[in-house]
Amino acid sequence: MxxxxxxxxxxxxxxxxxxxxxxxxxxxxxxxxxxxxxxxxxxxxxxxxxxxxxxxxxxxxxxxxxxxxxxxxxPAAALMAVDADLTVSINRLTRARAEIRAILEGTTATDVPSGFEHLAGRLSGSERALMLVMSQLYDESAMDDLKKMVEAEAEDAGAEFDSLPPDADDATRQQLAEALAPQLAQHITDYAWLTDPKAHFPKGSRVTQETLLETAVELYSASQLDVLARASVIATGLAAESSDPMSNTLDRGDHDDR
Known part of the structure; x- marks a missing residue:
């Protein structure tokens, strides 16, 4: 035949x-x-x-x-390789199904990176959007640290910043920057890479910095961006002082003289 x-x-x-x-x-x-x-x-x-x-x-x-x-x-070797791939796929699909069930039950969110679901309630819409973008720009280690930073902050820490009007006066901006700076300084102290994060940019510094800047400009008002810039400068100074033993010694000496 x-x-x-x-x-x-x-x-x-x-x-x-x-x-x-x-x-x-x-x-x-x-x-x-x-x-x-x-x-x-x-x-x-x-x-x-x-x-x-x-x-x-x-x-x-x-x-x-x-x-x-x-x-x-x-063909054992080929089938073993396929079996390994299937195991990875099954694990991924199992996690996806669990997350979908949580979303349907209203216990998680889709507008935050994976692992940040329990923090969605304390993040503003702009912060959640920024975190999503950052999850594509930072490596896993940096994102783990960012999650710890959010967890360490008070739940209402950003309320005043979120409600800052676009036409806020200079005094209001400075006062808010000074209020935000200590927590930011603590983050810089706890996570030294924040002062030079390039090693955590898988896509490269230029792409990462340009993307973050473009995102921030769209998400935040001019007054909020000004406050962030001021707070960053103040926090950097505070962190430097706390890490400089001589500075602390001089400060104590000045206090004793008074």
């Missing part, structure tokens, strides 16, 4: 184009041809197609199938 290309494709549950592709890639040997030039496939071609189909159904890549010996032995 000999089959045409279409017939053997139908029997194997595949398409003519797929059979032709297997020929081109060397997965399936070319059959003999009839006197009229048409291909004639035999049982060995059908068996080979069914073997390939079986492995493809198991998600074995074609590149690995090409290197297999179909002499009857199980």
């Amino acid at each position: 000999a089959w045409s290309t279409r017939e053997v494709a139908d029997l194997a549950g595949t398409t003519v184009n797929t059979v032709r592709h297997y020929h081109q890639s060397g997965l399936l040997e070319q059959p003999e041809r009839r006197s009229n030039g048409y291909k004639q496939y035999g049982a060995r071609h059908l068996v080979r197609l069914l073997q390939i189909r079986r492995l493809r159904d198991l998600d074995v890549p074609l590149a690995q199938i090409e290197s297999m010996d179909f002499g009857g032995e199980t």
